[in-house]
Amino acid sequence: MTEPRYSLRTRLASGLTKSAAALSRATGRGDGAVIGGRVGQMIDPEFLANLAAGRRIALISGTNGKTTTTRLTAAALGVLGNVATNSLGANMPHGHMSALVKAGATPFAVLEVDEHYLADVLKKTKAELVALLNLSRDQLDRAQEVATVAAKWRTMLTGAPEVHVIANCDDPMVTWAASAATQVTWVAAGQRWLDDSWVCPECGSRIERHGEQWFCVNGDLTRPMPQWQVEGDGVVDPTGVFHEVHLQLPGRVNKANAATALAVAAYFGAPTLRSLPKLAEVTSIAGRYATVVRDDRVIRLLLSKNPAGWLEAFDMAEDAPTLLAINARDPDGLDTSWLYDVDFSPVRGRRVLITGDRAMDLAVRLEVNEVPFEHVTSFEKALAAIPPGRLEVIANYTAFQDIRAELDRVN
Known part of the structure; x- marks a missing residue:
């Protein structure tokens, strides 16, 4: 990827972003991702859109697992070229701006996005892919209800028919939101936490579960057939081929995160056999699992x-x-x-x-x-x-x- 021809305003904003972030780190106030992006946006109100232009972008969102899945996805996609990513978890627009400035010109970007900001970030970055992991209750004093977030996602995707969605078919809330998209790849990523999805978000009827299958008793929503799924110590791809997955991260949930990462990378053209060894190189993420x-x-x-x-x-x-x-x-x-x-x-x-x-x-x-x-x-x-x-x-x-x-x- 050649260096994009940014306007003078965007180049100035980029320089000040780097300077503000460096000053924040030097004074021990943090990694500078948020303050850097904030300063940049003050100079260039369209900073995020301008930085995103010319890159193929994937956005990763959900209540849990965003940071880990983003890190795994960046590793899997990295076999095709350099990837800009907010690897430390600054998942709101200012953090995205800092990440894109820090990376410089890259053909790809994988950005973790707070679920409440997803629609805005999608609009500004014109990302071609969104991965939806899960939805559950979080920080009750300030987070929105799960059904509200699912409805916002559904509205977002209804208005973005060109966006490809990779979604967890085991989460009814995610399935309902993603079903509004015209292009969906389903991943059987699992759902251990069930307490936010006993009721169909479409009609309010009870959701029944039998093994891996679930369905609304009124027939308005049913678990889709997955193209990717976790099976034992590995992942089955859309052709039915089983790939053993070796991770340094613990738990079945990280196998599921790896399945989503592989699905995203494959969409962009990364061969799964080349991406798999890259997943094994990911250790702790911002100290998690260390x-x-x-x-x-x-x-x-x-x-x-x-x-x-x-x-x-x-x-x-x-x-x-x-x-x-x-x-x-x-x-x-x-x-x-x-x-x-x-x-x-x-x-x-x-x-x-x-x-x-x-x-x-x-x-x-x-x-x-x-x-x-x-x-x-x-x-x-x-x-x-x-x-x-x-x-x-x-x-x-x-x-x-x-x-x-x-x-x-x-x-």
Whole structure:
């Protein structure tokens, strides 16, 4: 791809974006993705559209798994050429601007997009593909209802007949939204969290489930036939060929994320056999799934931000001492009532420690679930409380960042 001929305004905005991001990093205020894009847009109001021009773009959205799937997709598509991507998860328009500036001229871009911003980003970038992963409740004090987001997606796709959609056919909400598109590739990515999809979004009737199949009892919505599906330790492609998938990321959910990544890459023409080894090179994503050795303890970090995410984390975590950390700062959402949507019984029988700003809210929830626990006031005290060996850490967003910062200070 040749360097695009940006206007003077866009070139100036790009330079100031880089400078603002660098200053943010130098002063320890963050990676600079958001402030960089904000400064750029002040100079060029059409900054995102101008940066997107000339690239083939895929947008990845959903409640959970966006960052991981974006990273896997960028790796899979990278066999065809350089890929611009917001790999650290700044998933709103300012983050997209910074990512595109940082990457320079690339033939492709894979952008993680917050589900509430998807329609706006699609319009501005003119992306040719959208991947829809899942929809579930998230940060109840500020996030929209699941049905509202699904309806917005459906309206978005109704007005964008040229967009190809890759969608999870196991999630009825996603299926309903994606069914408005004229071109859909269905991926059987699974759905462990069911509590937001007992009712048909089309007619309000009950959804029945029998094994992998689901359908609205009124006949208005039925699980589509998937072209891609997770099967055992691998993925079956649309031709029926089974591909073993080797990942350094834990859990079945990441096999599903890999299936979506392969489907996106294949749409753009990447041979699956060439993309598969690239998936195996992806390790931790912004610290998620990272394993750190400290003081004879093997510590694994799992990020969980909402009920569906906690369900998946419990599936990934080994039967070992487990630290649960909960904060309720602005990035987490201030309302912790979502804890009562989480079934904590999977950790019953393990040694459970709790910490964080809102540890007492978690303590009450664990009491209700009859899960014994120990309260510790810091991550350091949690480490001191357990013997040498493995420690699983499951934390929501800012609690996760606090623990990462503590580990980084020592290491």
